[in-house]
Amino acid sequence: MSVQEVKKKAPRDNGAPDHKLNLHPLMLKNYGKWKYYEKVRTGVLKRVAESGDVLYVVRAGSPRTMSVNVIRKICDIADKYCQGFLRFTSRANVEFLVGNEKDVKPLIKAVEKELGFPVGGTGASISNILHTQGWLHCNLPGTDAAGSVKALMDELYKDFVKEKLPNRLKISTSCCSINCGGQADIAINVQHHHPPRVDDKGVGVCEHPKVVAICPVAAIRPTTADGRPSLEVVPEKCMYCGACHGQCPSMEIRDAKTDTLSIWIGGKAASTRKGPSFMKLAVWGLPNNAPRWPEVGEAVKTIVEAYRKGGKPYERLGEWVERIGWKRFFEITGFPFTKYHIDDFKNARATLNTSTHVRL
Amino acid sequence: MSDAKKKPESIKTPLLDELTTGQWPSFVSDLKNLSHTKPQVGQLLGQLEQSYEDRWNYWQGTVLNVDGYGGGVIARYSELSERFPDIAQFHTVRIIPPPGWVYSTKSLRQLCDIWEKHGAGIMQLHGMTGDILLLGTDNVTTFDAAEELMEAGWDLGGSGGALRTPACCVGDAYCESSCFDTMGITKYLTDRFISQLHRPEFPYKYKFKVSGCANDCACSIQRSDMPIIGTWKGPMQIDQKEVGKFIKEHGADYVVNNVITRCPTQAITLKGSKEIKVDNDNCVRCMHCINVMHKALRPGKQRGATILVGGKRTLKIGDTMSSMIVPFMPLETEEDWEKLGDLVEKIWEFWGENGMEHERVGEFIERVGLATFLEGIGLKPLPEMVIHPRTNPYIKFEELAPGRMGGEPHKRPSVVDKEIETFEKAE
Known part of the structure; x- marks a missing residue:
């Protein structure tokens, strides 16, 4: 079919595929009528319905980026043990849905042997790392995504397959300061250190008013270069966020020589206990050291070990730090507290200690 | 272009090869295997290796639309196309997954077959938006793939200033904490607003994420413009x-x-x-x-959901958490779902009319104030919406202000009516 013919037929506006056609028969039968669950082992939950039906959910970590060959292998295993049904989680784990208890062990063996995927990622473990596209397929990244996740999960593997932390620990990575990776207990984000370099020639094709308007600190203004309209950046105002770079590729924010990585901790989405929280800066200035980012791995492990030792049961990383205080956190981990840890953006004063509370 | 398409020398990737060891499954090993049948994947790894070496990116982003759609294809052009001609155009197609990311192997195999036929055979399950991501088509095969996918019942996901593909937790399908049918609501919202998903008409993106309880497995409160989170009335x-x-x-x-x-x-x-x-x-x-x-x-027996609004990640004003606008809404019947949809339409109308270019709804609320926003969408202010009442004493009380000397009635100046950013609207 020619491109012209295809174009005539669109749009179809099909909408979302019907989940009911994609549900395991036991999920469909007991939809909305589940009673409780039991943890069989890390990565395996036994779900019991009010009808008495039992469904075993076996969770395995995937690399997220997969060939059709691997996905077909996943399907082969699901056909053999799961009546042809499976599910993915928001963190790119595969969940195999097993109706017969006797199929659980052979399934785990098949997942580990045939796919090479580890079983785990439930409860008080480190689940799969949320990540973006990076150098593999994004147009804005300062670092890679799938590669840094692979390197980091190799380091954290034992905490994926065994629940040995006070509570769940979620990690995300982002490849630029737009931070698509999202909030997490631990997040690794790119930090730029210069205002964008304006390419006067290339900037001509961008919509100047949009580029000016997108700057959160009003640092971009129109100018002329060689008699043609261009843009300039007021360096004192610019905070190196890169918002303009997304709008116009000729506002180059990245710099391979100087971009670094920072680690942020204490984000949490659940409303449990005191509610959701945003993450805070813990460590900055780590090198963007492909292919294995060893300095980042070391820093993350330092934080994980401190949390493992100090956290109370059910306490998330951010809750632990809040309980013991940031002073103790920096003491225990050995990371320096610097002037850059003090907020200077919106609502910064609300982050200052306005009491006499100190741990002396 | 075909002149440059000579057989490339075998591509060496020593840096990426370091990612083929270790216990976690390696995407590098998998893609290397795939490159035996899909040579463009070998070139993709070649470009990635160059990025690892230079710590630099070689993709340019642009727009490519299937006719009738304003998004759903993330188009990429390689800056190294002379060396890697097979990935000169290497696009991603976003596809709406079944709500809750549940699949029959039949559906998944169908995706694999279509993508192996038209694309590079690389899939990501799933993107940060929740979409199925299919990688590796050019300016012709993108249309062939989209056509075959749509014929088979799949549909393109959202991108740009549009409704993005809604996502939800597993909900009623196997979780005992779920307080409503998260998958059902997600399908309902996707289908009712499929036009807004495919044809960008908003100031900027709008995301729904749906969680069956306050554990918020869909991370809705920080990652969506409109979290819908399960809760209950009465005793647990x-x-x-x-x-x-x-x-x-x-x-x-x-x-x-x-x-x-x-x-x-x-x-x-x-x-x-x-x-x-x-x-x-x-x-x-x-x-x-x-x-x-x-x-x-x-959870108690009388179940429903709490509706919040305005969550987003950092750019541009810093992270915003969603905040409460409806403490409890039943979501049992089709009628309840319609009411939720009607509320969504009111928000889109007010924000669409008054929001600035690239302004998410949370940023809009920050600019005009929650009270103005509530007035605009016809909701009453409730104490559940705030942590505590205001501490700032400078208030424009409409009811208490007497008429001026000339007798004209006092009116609080509107913060949204004034003409702003008029150049944005000029064609």
């Missing part, structure tokens, strides 16, 4: 026999240290040595005690 369900068993098994000190003292509103007390008592009027439905004692405690 307590099975005192199971409570007794739990106390016997774990000890009273465990229950005190990990349940009772962790309740954010101190709504739980021990009653004797075998039971607990819950002050349901003061329970804020945070889910902690239910998570710990999930056999003994369950």
Whole structure:
């Protein structure tokens, strides 16, 4: 079919595929009528319905980026043990849905042997790392995504397959300061250190008013270069966020020589206990050291070990730090507290200690 | 271009090869295998290797639309196309997944077959938006693939200033904490607003994420413009026999240290040595005690959802958390779902009319104030919407201001009516 013919037929506006056609028969039968669950082992939950039906959910970590060959292998295993049904989680784990208890062990063996995927990622473990596209397929990244996740999960593997932390620990990575990776207990984000370099020639094709308007600190203004309209950046105002770079590729924010990585901790989405929280800066200035980012791995492990030792049961990383205080956190981990840890953006004063509370 | 398409020398990737060892499954090994049947994947790895070496990116982003759609294809052009001609155009197609990311192997195999035929055979399950991502088509095969996918019943996902593909937790499908049909609502919202998803007409993106309870497995509160989170009215369900068993098994000190003292509103007390008592009027439905004692405690029977609005990640004003606009809304019947959809339409109308270019709804609320926003969408202010009343004393009371000397009535100047950013609207 020619491109012209295809174009005539669109749009179809099909909408979302019907989940009911994609549900395991036991999920469909007991939809909305589940009673409780039991943890069989890390990565395996036994779900019991009010009808008495039992469904075993076996969770395995995937690399997220997969060939059709691997996905077909996943399907082969699901056909053999799961009546042809499976599910993915928001963190790119595969969940195999097993109706017969006797199929659980052979399934785990098949997942580990045939796919090479580890079983785990439930409860008080480190689940799969949320990540973006990076150098593999994004147009804005300062670092890679799938590669840094692979390197980091190799380091954290034992905490994926065994629940040995006070509570769940979620990690995300982002490849630029737009931070698509999202909030997490631990997040690794790119930090730029210069205002964008304006390419006067290339900037001509961008919509100047949009580029000016997108700057959160009003640092971009129109100018002329060689008699043609261009843009300039007021360096004192610019905070190196890169918002303009997304709008116009000729506002180059990245710099391979100087971009670094920072680690942020204490984000949490659940409303449990005191509610959701945003993450805070813990460590900055780590090198963007492909292919294995060893300095980042070391820093993350330092934080994980401190949390493992100090956290109370059910306490998330951010809750632990809040309980013991940031002073103790920096003491225990050995990371320096610097002037850059003090907020200077919106609502910064609300982050200052306005009491006499100190741990002396 | 075909002149440059000579067979490339075998591509060496020493840096990427370091990612083929270790216990975690390696995407590099997988893609290397794929490159035997899909040579463009070998070139993709070649470009990635160059990025690893230079710490630099070689993709340019642009727009490519299937006719009738304003998004759904993420077009990429390689800056190294002379060396890697097969990835000169290498686009991603976003596809709406079944709600809750549930699949029959039949559906998944169909995706694999179509993508192997037209694309590079690389899939990501799933993108950060929740879409199925299919990588590796050019300016012709993108249309062929889209056509075959749509014929088979799939549809393109959202991108740009549009409704993005809604996402949800597993909900009623196997979770006992779920307070409503998250998958059903997600399908309903996707289908009702499919036009807004495919044809960008908003100031900027709008995301729904749907979680069946306050554990918020869809991360909706920080990652969506409109989180829909399950909750309940009235007392939670307590099975005192199971409570007794739990106390016997774990000890009273465990229950005190990990349940009772962790309740954010101190709504739980021990009653004797075998039971607990819950002050349901003061329970804020945070889910902690239910998570710990999930056999003994369950959400109440009168279930529904809390609706919040305005969450997003950093750019441009810093992270914003979503905030409450409807404390409780039943979501049992089609009629309830329609009411939710109607509220969405009111928000889009007000924000669409008054929002600035690239302004998310949370940024819009920050600029005009929640009170103005509520007036605009026809909701009454409620104490549940704030942590506490204002501390700033400078207020424009409309009711208490007498007419001016000339007798003209006092009117609070509107913060949204004034003409702003007129150049944005010029064609």
